[in-house]
Amino acid sequence: xxxxxxxxxxxxxxxxxxxxxxxxxxxxxxxxxxxxxxxxxxxxxxxxxxxxxxxxxxxxxxxxxxxxxxxxxxxxxxxxxxxxxxxxxxxxxxxxxxxxxxxxxxxxxxxxxxxxxxxxxxxxxxxxxxxxxxxxxxxxxxxxxxxxxxxxxxxxxxxxxxxxxxxxxxxxxxxxxxxxxxxxxxxxxxxxxxxxxxxxxxxxxxxxxxxxxxxxxxxxxxxxxxxxxxxxxxxxxx
Numbered sequence: 001x002x003x004x005x006x007x008x009x010x011x012x013x014x015x016x017x018x019x020x021x022x023x024x025x026x027x028x029x030x031x032x033x034x035x036x037x038x039x040x041x042x043x044x045x046x047x048x049x050x051x052x053x054x055x056x057x058x059x060x061x062x063x064x065x066x067x068x069x070x071x072x073x074x075x076x077x078x079x080x081x082x083x084x085x086x087x088x089x090x091x092x093x094x095x096x097x098x099x100x101x102x103x104x105x106x107x108x109x110x111x112x113x114x115x116x117x118x119x120x121x122x123x124x125x126x127x128x129x130x131x132x133x134x135x136x137x138x139x140x141x142x143x144x145x146x147x148x149x150x151x152x153x154x155x156x157x158x159x160x161x162x163x164x165x166x167x168x169x170x171x172x173x174x175x176x177x178x179x180x181x182x183x184x185x186x187x188x189x190x191x192x193x194x195x196x197x198x199x200x201x202x203x204x205x206x207x208x209x210x211x212x213x214x215x216x217x218x219x220x221x222x223x224x225x226x227x228x229x230x231x232x233x234x235x236x237x238x
Contacts, residue, residue, distance in 0.1 A: 032126025077106025165231025
């Protein structure tokens with residue numbers, strides 16, 4: 001039988017400023033570390049040296065006001081809810097991970113959601129280890145996940161031609177919107193160039209499972225991928 005953990009957290013009431021002490025179930029952080037690598041690490045860093053990438057880093061997220069990092073990729077909807085009092089506690093993180101758009105309808109987060117409640121509890125337990133009171137749950141090792149695909153330095157060092165990327169971008173914007181809106185398809189506006197390059201090569205090597213993206217990426221050479229990365233990195237969300 002799998003042993004699961006339960007800990008008491010102070011969860012905020014739904015009304016801003018209210019507090020309601022309640023017991024909430026946190027899961028197994030070791031299982032959560034595996035889920036994090038698969039579900040979250042492509043966009044969010046966590047642990048020592050974590051930086052904002054496609055999404056903000058997730059260190060110390062518990063009890064933090066939504067949209068409060070110095071990060072320019074937040075949607076106006078999320079920033080507004082943060083100004084209105086939305087803080088990240090277990091209940092809200094659980095709801096957001098289950099279905100981001102059910103909690104913040106205009107979010108830039110293209111993640112489709114994690115249906116399994118026990119998996120969400122495991123994932124939140126892992127993230128909790130990097131908050132201000134990690135002693136509340138068993139320790140989890142810092143996440144220093146390797147990139148999905150190891151690329152030669154010369155590939156990562158290619159300086160992409162953003163104008164050429166704009167010309168090539170028609171093959172992307174039939175699905176991905178230049179506005180940065182997700183509309184059910186992940187947005188790629190404002191991605192860091194290295195993340196974009198690694199993701200495209202992961203599709204090209206069929207490490208990422210998506211038939212359309214695999215087909216598109218395999219038609220692109222290293223220079224073209226770098227050009228697209230430069231173009232989309234320079235676009236700003238409307």
